[in-house]
Structure formats: C-alpha cells, structure tokens
Amino acid sequence: MSGLKDKAISGASWSLTGRLLQQGVQFLIGIILARLLMPEEYGLVAMALVFITVFYVFVDSGFSTAIIQRKEITKSDLSTVFYLNLGVSVIAFIILYLLAPLIAKFYGNIQLVRIVRTLSLMIILYALTIVQNSLLVRDIRFKIKTRIELVSQILSGIIAIYLAYKGYGVWALIWKTLLNQIFVNIQLWMSNRWLPSFEFNKNSFKELFGFSNKLLVSGIIDRVYQQINRLVVGKFFPAAELGYYTKAEQFNNLPSHTISNSLMSFLLPVFSKMQDDIERLRRAIVKVIKIVMYFNVNAMLLMFILSEPLIIGLLGEQWRGAVPYLRLLVFVGLFYPMHTINVQILTALGRSDLFLKVEVYKKIIGSTSVLLGIFVGIQAMICGMIVTSFISLAINTYYTNKLLRLGLFEQLKCISKTFFVALIMVILMLPLTIFLKSYLNNIELLILISSISFFLVLFISNLLRLEEYTEIKLIVTKLIKRNG
Template structure:
C-alpha cells in the first residue's frame, strides 16, 4: 500500500470514527435528556415499529450500495439507475405500510400506533434519496463531510425533540427526532455532494449490479428481521413498558458495540476491495484489523458490563434501572460483533454474496431454534439465546471466510486472546473495586473508569501488545498527513 493510500486510509479511519461518534454520540447525549423526560412506555411504542422501518430501509438499499462501492468504475448511468430504483421501491413500501398500519396496531392491540406508523414511515422515502449521495462519499473515503453533516442534523433535530418532550409531546418527540434528523442529513448531502441523477434507467447496468446485490439484499433482509425480531415478540408477549426497557438497552448497546467496528469497516471495505485479488495481502490486512479492533472492543464492552449500574443511574435516572440486566447481557453479545462484520466483510470483498446469503440462512435457522428453546425464560432467556447465537455465528463466519484467505478460527483466536484475557482481568479488578468503593454512584463510576483504563493500558504495555503502538502510529500518521498538506499548501504559491 503506497503512502497516498495509507494516508487516505488513516485519515478515513479517523474521520469515520469521528463520524460514528457524532452519528451516535450526539443522539446518545440527546437520548439522555429524552430518557429523563419521557417514559419507558414511549420507547416501547417506538420499539413496536422499529422492525418495520428497519426492514423497509434494508429493502430500499437492496445491497446496491455495496455493489457500487465494490465496483471499480461506476458510471453516471449506474448511479442514476439505482437512484430511481431506490426511490420507486421506497414509494411502494410507504404505501404498503400506510395501508397496513391498522393491521399492525391490531396485532399489538395498540391503536396509538396507527398515526405513529404512518408518520414515522416517511423516513423510508427520505432515506431513499440519500443512499447514492452517501455511497459516493464512501467511495471517496470522505467521512469528514459525512461527520459534519451528521453533527449539524443530529444537533438541530435533537434540540427540537427535547423541546417537544419537555412540552409534553411524549412519543411524538421521538418520531419527529427521527424524521427531522434524516431529512436534514439528506438535504445537506444533496447540497454538499452536488450529484444530480440523469434522466436515464439502464437495464443492463441494473442487471449487472443486481447479480451481486440480490444475495446481499436477501441476507440483509434476513439479518435485519432477526436483529429486530425481539421487538414484536416482546411487544406481543409482554407489556409495552417491558419493551421500552429492552428497546433502550438495545439502543445503547448498539451505539457502543458498533462504534469501533463500523468505523473501521466503512473505510476498509473500499480499501480491501482494491486488493481483493491478492489473498496474501488480504490476510495480512485482515489480521491487523482483527487485532486492532478487538484491542478496543474487548475492554469497552467488558468495562460497560461492569459499570452498567452506576452508568444507567447517572445518565438515565432510577426509572431505567430495570434495563440494566438486559444491557449487561447484551454487552456480551456485543463483544463479538466486530468479528462477525470483519469475517463477513471478506466474503463481500471477494464477491461471494451467494455464500454470504447461505450463511445467513444457516445462522438464522439455529437462532430460531434457540428462541423457541429459551422463550420460556422470558426476556432474559431471549437475550441468552442471542449470546449463544453470537458465539455460534462467529464460528461459522470465521470458518468460511478463513478458507478463502487462510485465516482460520484458531489463528484468529490466537491473535486476540491476549487482549481478551487482559480485558477480562480488568473487568474482575473493576468489579472487585466496586465492592469497596463508596455507594455514591458518581464517585463509584469515576473511580471504576479510571481504575479500568489505567489497569488495561498498563498491562498491555507490560505485555508488549503492539496494537497500542499501532494505534498511536495511526494517530501520528494522521497528524503527519495534515502537516504534509499544510506545507504543500504553503509552498504552492511559490511554485
């Protein structure tokens, strides 16, 4: 990888991480205020429609964005064709959901859902207008622009949502937060990107992209349904308040567990696609990816599991303490999340979307069996089923991706085992320290975080875990790149 590509990758990773922090960090902060102003029941109502919006958005994308990112030479006709297809699908889906709102509300025996579904589903059309704009920026590895766009839109929509919640709008503050945020993002993407679709629909282009994307669409649909399947199960079998506790636990687990892997994956997918013919180089880069990602992921999720009680009390208040056991178990699920995405990423890079789909079917069959077995133990049992499924899914994903780049499960475990053991020790130390710390939640959380960070970094340094130095090198490489560009800009007038 030449200097230019390295520099672009380092810069992309940093801005992708910044974008993810902004994308979920601002809503996280906004969510703290909203959680204190709203009731678990309000989040339960939103949780009931989450699967509908998620599935619809998955259908709109149809895997075409991944196909466009993977394709080396994308034409204006390619972009325009997929743009019009996405828009058409979004309009059809919105009409179907609008007409089915009464049926959905009857399923939950919750008449309040009808207007909520019909209004919040507008986000489907809004998002369809931004997919190509985002894809273009991702291909350019331009996450700085996306980060700034998300910062502006999330801040404005969040302030409006807090104002609405404070004035008693309840669940509608969450509905309008979603709509306004996505509308502003789409508007700003169009203003910044300046891409305009041509009046053309190329069936040849559509067919060529469909070959790769159709399998990703099917696998994405299956995954999206199962990622959100607990909302209708809990909403139907338990109370709307119980669903509210679970919805918030999932929301904040996803924000924190996806933060690292999604930031790195967004950048590395287009970069790895450029070297997909070289299996040796693919393996080398994937090893680095596994080691670096898990160096960050293990301590983050184990640390969150241990400090969950004071964290939830301080951020959300006493009324959300029932979410804690759900959140802690979900942190165990989140530990392995990056390993799933990294291994599946390889299958997409090498063009095996057919295998990608087949694996999703295998994993979801086993997940269905686990849900049936553990349902009798309530919500906790359902989350335990997720934990077991996460472990089984990792074994399956790593087996098949490992076959193609000769990077198998045993070697992957060997690469991340040292930081897992250190992270586990850190979690034990933090837990033991919590037993002797004062009962004041503010003091307890502060001390636990400080103890955990110092212990983890110190042991990693003593154990000579090189990922610590690698991350510092990425940061300094980014600073070097900034300095290089600055000097180049200063010298350009004299040239």
C-alpha cells in the same frame, strides 16, 4: 500501496471519529430525553420501527454495496439505482400506510396507527440519499459524511428535547427521527455534485442486481432476525419492557456497533481495492482485528462491570429494569466487530453467494433464542443470543479460512493478549466496584471506576508491549502530526 494505506488510515480515522462524535451526541441527547420521557414511549417507537426498518432493505436492495464494491461505475448505473430505490420506497410507504391498522391491532395499541404512518415517510427520505451516501463511502470521503451526520444529529436532538420538555411525549422521539433524516438529505444533496439524469438502463440494472440480489436476500434475513427479538418483546410483554430492552440494547451498541459501523463504512472500499492481492489483504485483516478488538473487548467488559451505575446514574431510577438486560447483552456484542470484518471480506471479494449462505445458516441457528423469549422470558432469549453469537462467529470464519487461510483459531489467537488484559481489569475492578457501591453515588462510581480501568488497561498493555497497543499509538501519532 502507501497511498491506499494513507487514504485508509485517514478514512478510518474520520469514520471512527465521526461515529464516536455522533454516538456521543446521540448518547447525551438520549440521556436528556430518557429523563423527560417514559420507557413506555420508547417502547411504542420501537414497536413501529420493527416493521419500518425491514423495508429499508427492500429499498436499498443491496445496490449501495454494489456501487461501493464495483471497480468502475457509470452515471447511467447511478441514475438507474436512484430511480429504482425511489420507486421501491414509494411502494413500501403505501404498503406500510395500509398495514398500520393491522400493526396496531397486532400489538393491541391504537396509537401505533398514526406513529407507523408518520415514521413510514422515513423510507422515501432514505431512498433519496442511498446513491449520494454510497458515493461518499466509495471515494472514502468520510470527513464530509461525518459533518453531515453530526450536524443532523445535533439539530434534530435539540428540537426533540424542546418537544419532550413541552410535553409532546412519544412525538418528540418521532420528530427527532424524521428531522434527522431530513437534515441528512439536505446536506448530502448540497455536498455532492452528482445529479440523476433522466434514464433507466436495463443493462446496468442486470449487472448491478446480479451482485446485489444475494445481498438483498441476506439483508432481509438479517434485518428480520435483528427485529424479531423486539417483535417478541413488544408482542408478549408490556411496552415498558420493550423500552427497557431497547435502551439496554442502545447502551450495548455504543462500543460494539460504533466500531463495527465505522468498519462497515471504510473496510469495504479498502478491502475491495486489495481483492487481487490475497496475502496483502490477509495481513491487513489481522491488523484490523487486533486493533478493533482491543477497543471493543475492554469497553464491553467495562460496561459489564458498570451496568448498574451507567443505567441508573445517567437515566434515573425509572430505568432500573434495563440493568439485567444490559449485563447479558454485553456478551452478545463482545465479538460483534469480528462478525462485521468477516462478512465484509466476503463482500469485498465479490462472494455475495457465500455471504447469503452464511446469513441463512446463522439465522436458522439464532431462531432458537426467539423461542426462548416466547416461552421462557427476555433474559433467556438474550442468553440464547449469546450462544448464537459464538456459533455464528465459527460459521463466519469458516469461509474466511477457505478464502484466506484465516480461520477461527487464527483470529482468536490474534486477540488472546487483549482478552488477558481485559480479564485482569475485570478481576480487579469488579470487586472494587461492589465494595465502593456503598460509599459512592452512581455518577461518582462511574467516573472513578472508568478512570482507573482506563489507566490500568494502558499500563498492562504497555507492560506486555501489546502489538495492537503499539500500532494504535503509531496511528494516533501520525494523525496528530498530519492535523497539527
């Protein structure tokens, strides 16, 4: 038990460290590129990716999760998945290549033909890494994964900045996306000893697809739902508005998705190993919820306070249009890690049927926000997304309660003290930010309020002796001793 705990802590630390470093590098590169490029150019790439990212789900088909979740995996299983992923990716590339003129016509922008066809190469490149990446996650080898992603992000970012500086415009963003995946591919194949054998096992396919097919359907539903907001903005509003929305979404995703994506990486293999010990799994989930939400709630509400200095101070006045979107999107991301944890529980317990059911319910309810975007406006659409987020959490936790006796009330009770700490921060820092706005520039305001808020949260947490705060200190101390 202690071995799994140590491995989980090590995996979690490397996963989170990797995400933080990667997001930090991406954030820095993004700031430089945003100052060199225009919102319209970001909007064009976002338009193309709306369609391309949906095909990622078809290529994966849920097999990456099946590889991680499965107790025993054979070389035959891995080779079967590899060739299936590759075959589907080639078909997807051909479809997108042929659809490119129609996509350009849909948006009314002829530039999208070349952009869609070029970015579609990403699908084949991605297919070549699915098995290799899944094996790293399955074995909780996040140190290697962190190194690969970080190096790729830095190299592709440097090249993109050079291209943007030389006036390549939107193609700087396109080459950044492609080169990042190419660098990931090269390093993954160099770091992993596994190589596919020349075999395709029908029995392996049937067994793995028996688990993954529901994940495929739920993945398609989720990916289409995630992209449909961008589709609506890109279709019914100018490209610049999609650029504003996309940039606000990227800022919003920094805390919530960094934490959640790190969780997705290590929770599934760890929870899967606990699937036969329900009480132990329940205790682990409560602890994870407390720790993760302590970070996320405070970070998201601080972002709400600092939306304007964050966007304008870092990106420039030309991005002011993203500020109102970010202020609202903060509340969409507030509970996002809890969504991740609850759906990972279903997957870890092998209940892909419930996973699919949850996704269908959530997306039916969430479709109302899309209608608001079409008929009312982008801010109304985001307000609809906020309401949907809370309803979706209730749906997620309903099945967690049935399986583990850990429903919505119990989970919210776990984080009530965290919300109390964050609320004090907002009450004190928001008026101070408004007052100092007339005396400080955006960067000075950003640094000052962030610093005060950080120490204020630590002080209150220590004063109240928050369990999650104490647990975080113990984990950090343990990691420092181990690496010291």
